[in-house]
Amino acid sequence: MTTPSPTADQERLIEELRAAIAARDEFIAIAAHELRNPMTPIVGQVQLLLSRARRERASPALLQGLETLEVAVDHYVRRATTLLEITRLNAEDVRLEPTAFDLCELVRACIRKYEQLAGHAGSTLGCDLAGPVDGTWDHLATEQILDNLVSNAIRYGDGKPVRVELESDPEWVELRVIDHGIGIAPADRERIFQRFQRASGAPRSGGFGIGLWLSSRLVQAQGGSMALQSEPGSGSTFIVRLPRDVMAHAKIA
Known part of the structure; x- marks a missing residue:
């Protein structure tokens, strides 16, 4: 037909x-x-x-x-x-501007930036970093990914500790943002990566409901991937994998 x-x-x-x-x-x-x-x-x-x-x-x-x-x-x-x-x-108009920098330093700067916000939420913010992790990424996009994940972890972390972990090998880096808050139900785990979507039972205050969609698109633009591990009431772990050299894997240039 x-x-x-x-x-x-x-x-x-x-x-x-x-x-x-x-x-x-x-x-x-x-x-x-x-x-x-x-x-x-x-x-x-x-x-x-x-x-x-x-x-x-x-x-x-x-x-x-x-x-x-x-x-x-x-x-x-x-x-x-x-x-x-x-x-x-x-508009699919993401123009990557890769520069060489230490991802550990970006994580530390993010921790300093959000320590006060974490304190207001009754939480603590820490990181587990093993030495410098040098690579080539878009600095602004990577910073925005980290900002979105850390601020979400604080917002939905139920006043419990939030931690950022970073591991690497010669080709890839893995960034994990971990909270111990309300968690995300299985039915919501795909939906929350769409625009203007929130997890069921999540607080309604603040934001547009597009932070995770934006972050996942910026990760994909740099040739990476984002995954989620979560259970309701037991917190969430967002896992971002990025190539050490974004230009070798970038999907949007």
């Missing part, structure tokens, strides 16, 4: 829909860019004031207020960045 060819009216409608989607994505990209860029000097000023307050031993109330402001501004910037990345992925 042959499939009938679309009529001229159907083809025109399809083109109009494609144009509308492209215009929507362009608008979102421009809006995200314009919302994110003015925050850069604000972030710098908040960090400067916080550093000065710590150096001058300011009151605990002032320090706590500045630390809370730093977290809020960081969340804002990350959400704007996420919107920008969504439009790029929808």
Whole structure:
């Protein structure tokens, strides 16, 4: 049985829909860019004031207020960045910019960044790293993958310890983000990697429900894979495998 060819009216409608989607994505990209860029000097000023307050031993109330402001501004910037990345992925316009760096250092920087957020959640954040792990990856994409997984682990970790582990061999690295929180039901394990999806029973506050979809796409773009091990009530382990040389395996260039 042959499939009938679309009529001229159907083809025109399809083109109009494609144009509308492209215009929507362009608008979102421009809006995200314009919302994110003015925050850069604000972030710098908040960090400067916080550093000065710590150096001058300011009151605990002032320090706590500045630390809370730093977290809020960081969340804002990350959400704007996420919107920008969504439009790029929808258009299959992911441009990798591989650079050589030590993945251990990126993990340590992420731990420092989220220690305060973990503390607010009643959790601790640690890592298990075996020496430098040098390779060639897209720094921004890899940082965003790590940020999404660590922030999710803290959010859904039920106030229990969160740990990041890193192992490597000459060809591949394996990154694991482990929490001991609410866990993910078997029926949700595929669905949560789709856009605008959350696990059943997950908190509704914060985010767009696209962090895991975005992370998995950025992992795939670098020729890697992402897996999940989880049981309800026993926590979750997200496992990211990346090649040491992303350009030898990248799927989107």
